[in-house]
Amino acid sequence: MTSKDLYFKLLWRDISSRAWLAIILLLMFMIRLPVRGLAVIEMNLLYLDEKIITKKQLMTEVVAWVSSSSVVLLFLIIIGAALCAFTGFAYLHSRKQLDVYHSIPIKRGKLLTIEYVGGLILFLVPFLAAHIFYIVICMSKGIYTGAAAVQILGEIAVECSVFLLVYHVAIAAIMLTGRLLVGIAAFVVITSYPYLVRQVVMGYVQCYFSTYYTNFVDNYVYVGRFPVFEDTGIKILPLLLAAVLLAVLTPWLYKRRPSEAAGRSIAFRKIEPWVKVLLMIPVTMGCGIFAREMSSFNQDGWMIVGIIFGLLASHCLIETIYSYDVKSVLSHKISFAAGCVGVVLLVAVFRFDLIGYDRYIPNKDNVAGMGIYIEQLGMKGYYGESFSPVNGLEDMHLESTPEAYQIIDKGIERAEQLRDLTDEEKFGEYTNFVYVRYKLKNGRTVMRQYMLPLTEIQKELQVLFEEDSFRDGIYPILKDGIKDVSEVILNDAVSEKPMKLSDNEITAIIEAYRQDAAQLTFEELTNVSPVGDLSFTVSEEWYSQTYPLYESFENTLAELKKDGYEVITEIDPEQVTEIELNNVEDDSYGPVENAEMAEGGIVKITDKKEIKKIIPQLVWDGSAGVATDNNVYAVVYMKSSDVYGRFYSIRAD
């Protein structure tokens, strides 16, 4: 028998001995793809008949069902990959089996490829069969197009790459360990390690680097979906690259893996201390940050408690796993000490900002452009995956850089003051965020955020506000208008309603608003309360942009009036039934000196005189540059209103 014949016969033997796995995988993927997919397609066809969705949306749903962004499908792929790896290579964890496999006249490399290819076939055949069934069903329903085929093939390619990566990780985990349970644990640890490290680092960064720019849009994308699956065309490459690297690593490991490793926790004794330290550090730091977050006072103290617990717990646990003997917890003190030193150093880097993260200002000679976005001044809205309010910074190139650097210096000074405060002290009050974006000459972009009240940077802002680039950044509507608006909602003192407008009317309102906003002065911005706002929803992207509406915006108000919507520019005290002030800390609070304070810092004002007195103090909620009391907010209830209660801030004294 030739070597090739033997290879294929052994491969066939391996596949037939693991046929049960192929059956399980086939069932899993058939239920997920064609069976449940058929139900989804039929439901969407019904929606299509009833014109609830368009043909394009139907196609999106069809492709989405096999999409790699589906958590269920990804879970099945990960489970399938792990099962293929562990059923194929579990013999490496058994001395009995190794005595057979390593004594027969077949080289280890050949054994590896037999099991490896066997696993691939066992996964790919049911996986692809289920996809083919799904495509056949789509074709039979007449909803399969060439474009959809390309997209589905793209998704299959990404999913196969995910499988390869996870399959290789699982094989590497088996190679590195000598016991099944430890192998499974290693697989889970290796798979989740990058995420664990990222979460721990982000936890410390967000706790201690107050200037770290938190992009909520990015976080949303990461939490909701695997970041690598965001874009089929590009992200497949890192997946494949990682899979190929592991494919090279595993045979290398196999050749060096001693047979006597079966039964030991870690196959290579030399890596034991390294693995221990690499695990101890993030686990301990995670415990530290967890303990810190559990408390709202003496957070540093609690963090130290968490770190001590984490160090001892991780050391004891890892040593017990290594030797399967509780008595061994006192051994390997050097690696324990290395872990301790590593943790202390890293925590110190964050706690005392040893790398000067919060103090960072790039060398001015290296800065190609710079932008500043002031949260309180800027546009509001609900942000989708492709839109963030700080997008406006991308095209902002400030010329008034001395003022910009003055703002940054104040921000850095404040960041240093915040360092020793607890989170409650830091974030207890609403604080305005100032975002800074440096575009460096080497092509890098650096973002920082500073917590600064507007009152501290009033002078600098006045200068910046004169620049078109700055205004375009905080009000993107000024630069490009807004395209594809599907709905406009008008909010004022008594209403919050979507307006019935034609496309032309929407365009006219946008144009009118742009004219008015271009005339807005810094004095008005910081002294006058808006009378309401306009919210523009962009149809395809699922986000909205909301802009304040001032009494001085005559063109916009006239355009709205022309369309049948008159904005209430003044609150009529006679129409107000009650004003409820919240978060009032003491009864000597200026605006309500004579009112009675209820439990929880709530003051209810019904007296007309008091109401008249307080109305000029109200500032349209969360808007513009009027300095307001950071804590107290008012809810205004009116006799005839579309909204139950309207929220306002209170002008600062």
Added chain:
Amino acid sequence: MIEVSGVQKRFAETQAIYNISTKIQEGQVFGLVGTNGAGKSTFLRILSGVLKPDSGAVMIDGEEVYENEAVKRKIFFIPDEQYFFPNVTAKGMCDYYGLIYPEFDRDKFMRWMKRFGLNGERKINTFSKGMKRQVSMLLGICANTKYLFCDETFDGLDPVMRQAVKSLLAEEIINRDFTPVISSHNLRELEDICDHVGLLHKGGILFSRDLEDMKHQIYKIQCVIREKDAELELLKELKVVKSIRAGSLLTITVRGNREEIIKKVEAKEPLFYEVLPLSLEEIFISETEGVGYDVKRFVF
């Protein structure tokens, strides 16, 4: 021929094999004896290419065994705990080894299975320990490899089966080029089958000799000599390994040529004397005591 030179193997803190050098000639039955933990299994796993020695070399027919397919085709290893695939029948295992070993004789396997009263279609996991052992032995023998390495071969076999297996091995040696290496901690089991014996202790090899040579170089004599002085003279003249006196009966274990020993004994005009055969166990006890090991403590 198997040549082992300076092989060492360490597992963490334990020195499992320490500097073993020996030769196993073709056509011999090599018995590997030693206490539990002496390193027999480790040594056989190294011979089979399962383990890589830390240092030293294992050459089989002039080639390194580790990761050498050509050499491994000449070897079949039966470990102390044989692994069978889940839910497999004896016939299934026969098919598997039939793929791996080109000379595997399926007909002979099925024939012997029948003769041993084993059902080839029955799942092996329903077999008793002894039956599994029989299947392992039959698989090993029917693989028709030049070398068969058996770890604790006779464990779990009843006396009849032990004899049957020994006969089977003997038959193979007669009929083809076959060299079994058999490990056991039970010296009595190896006595009637081995040609050559190696004794392992604490990872090292105490000695490795032909059994016949050993038997012809050491004798036990029981005698009663009237004169005290003559007795003392005799003890001085002979190469005494051990002597015990019970009343007037002197029992001595002596090295040397049988005729010469008898001549020297008769010269002392004993009232009675006889030369008794030594069992393998006794030979080992004598030999090892000679090199300072109290074998009684670890050889049954």
